[in-house]
Amino acid sequence: MKAYCFKCRKQRNVKNVEHLLLGSGRRAIKGICSHCETKVYSILKDVEPEPPPWPYPPDLAPEVHSGFEHLTPPTPTVHG
Numbered sequence: 001m002k003a004y005c006f007k008c009r010k011q012r013n014v015k016n017v018e019h020l021l022l023g024s025g026r027r028a029i030k031g032i033c034s035h036c037e038t039k040v041y042s043i044l045k046d047v048e049p050e051p052p053p054w055p056y057p058p059d060l061a062p063e064v065h066s067g068f069e070h071l072t073p074p075t076p077t078v079h080g
């Protein structure tokens, strides 16, 4: 987990991470900069799930199997 440390003025790894729920419903983390031990906070951005691609691009379209491909015609029996 990383957060911006104002003392280091850099993104730093955070230790002792605690997850917070802010009043507005947003989520944040609180922790300690692993470099200088300063308290750091980071507000987590809400990540919206990507919508599925539609219509499918031709090379990604699911293959349609009729179910008859594997059937072979009966071999004729020769009486003689």
Ligand SMILES: [Zn+2]
Pocket: 005, 006, 007, 008, 009, 012, 033, 034, 035, 036, 037, 038
């Ligand atoms: Zn720091």
